[in-house]
């Protein structure tokens with residue numbers, strides 16, 4: 001069987017992700033995991049060139065300020081709402097906030113390879129993330145004042 005993410009690289013990632021998340025909605029909700037210690041990550045699918053991850057967030061849980069190690073990333077909110085802050089790097093290890101956006105159910109968030117951001121769950125949430133190439137941890141930054 002052809003991997004789900006193989007198809008994603010052949011068409012618009014946003015269009016593909018939105019349609020895939022809609023079709024698999026119930027499976028995704030059932031597969032999401034939640035943990036008091038922090039947001040969780042579940043690998044949904046993988047090819048040599050891309051990965052699809054499902055994240056489960058409890059209200060208030062947040063990422064560090066981070067980049068994506070050169071990955072192009074597209075995300076969609078499956079459930080809940082989150083706040084995304086965008087940053088620009090101002091030093092070797094620090095970044096300044098340059099904007100923010102509330103993300104609600106079905107919102108898409110495309111990130112290019114140089115984007116820096118922080119995501120915080122406003123309420124319990126489930127998000128689906130397509131990484132190309134495969135996910136690897138990015139750099140983290142301190143918030144510049």
Ligand SMILES: [Fe+2]
Pocket residue numbers: 066067068117
């Ligand atoms: Fe991110």
